[in-house]
Amino acid sequence: MDRSPPPFFKQGPSANVRLAFFSLLAIALLIVDARFETMSKLRQGIATVLYPVQRTLLVPRELAGTAGGYFVEIDRLRAENAEMRRIEATNARTLLQAEQLASENAQLRQLLGMRERTPVRTTVAEVLYDARDAFSRTLVVDRGQQHGVQAGQPVIDAHGVIGQVTRAHPLSSEVTLVTDRNSTVPVEVRRTGARTLAWGGSLPGTIELRFLPVVTDIREGDELVTSGLDGLFPPGLPVGRVSSVAPGSTSAFLSVRATPAARVERTKLLLILLAEPPAQAPPAPEPKDSSARRARRG
Structure with a gap:
């Protein structure tokens, strides 16, 4: 196809x-x-x-x-x-x-x-935290009874007195600062040798010298050191420096304020003086004749 x-x-x-x-x-x-x-x-x-x-x-x-x-x-x-x-x-x-x-x-x-x-045996303590409240100035440190710390022992830093151990636990302690209103340290004026007590100030971060007569020879800039009269703080430790001197509320006394020598509010490392707190003196025995007289009266 x-x-x-x-x-x-x-x-x-x-x-x-x-x-x-x-x-x-x-x-x-x-x-x-x-x-x-x-x-x-x-x-x-x-x-x-x-x-x-x-x-x-x-x-x-x-x-x-x-x-x-x-x-x-x-x-x-x-x-x-x-x-x-x-x-x-x-x-x-x-x-x-x-x-x-x-x-x-x-x-x-x-x-x-x-x-x-410092001639006294010491131990270095680190500040754990600040336990301050509206009514006290207290630090908690990492040394306690296991390290030989007891209540009443002084605490210092590289510049002067920080305060005093007020409560000792097995592994930590509470330190009341010199600026606490209930804290007292026996001091003397280095320039004149006048002795008195340093109290925690009414203003934060200060200390005060109370009940000083108006005739006391003290002036701004005077250095305050421990007197050692309490048998606890070694003598000569720096406590503070007088910042103001003014007439008190009464004409008989002065109003003296001082700045602490130690770095109270800023310190991190402290030195606890492991001194034995002074023992309390036993009460004096009562005379025998007085007890006899009470017996006759009874």
Whole structure:
């Protein structure tokens, strides 16, 4: 059966002939161009015409790459910023710790110097916390009965008298400061030798000298030291310095205020003097004749 198209649809050579023709033509053009470079100008012209089209088609890709690089750079900068903040915080913490250690080291050296100058056996204590309230000035330290601490023992720092142990527990103790209103320390004026008692002041952070006659030779700047008359505080320990002298509420006495020599409100390390508190004297025996008289009366 003849399957060729009707003569009406036959137009030009067949497909195979056209394929062979164009293949030979392409090969011929390749050979001619390779030998004589006749197509270079045509290629340059076509490339020049197509260059804006190529650049236009590359714009979305470049924009996508730029946007991706921007966000990657933002993430990198954020990570570097967070790392820098972490390093800064670490360095600041390390610096603060170094400064604190240097301060404690200086205080400890000063305490050791005071310890060598004190003839009484001592122990170094660290302040755990401040137990002050509206009516008292008290510190809690990390030394107690297990370390030989007893109620009544004096407490000093590198600059002077801090206070006195008022309550001793097995592993900690309470220290009442010299600025507490119920605290008393026997003192003397170093310049004149006048003896009196130093009380905790009515103003925070001060001490007072009460019941001093108006004829007492005392002036601003006089240094107050322990007199040692109580048998507890060694004599000569700095207690404070007179800050003001004024007439009292009555004409017979002076109103004298002093600033503590010790760093009462800012100290971290203390020195407890492990002295034996003076024993209470036993009551005197009653005379026999008086007991006999009471017996007769009975």
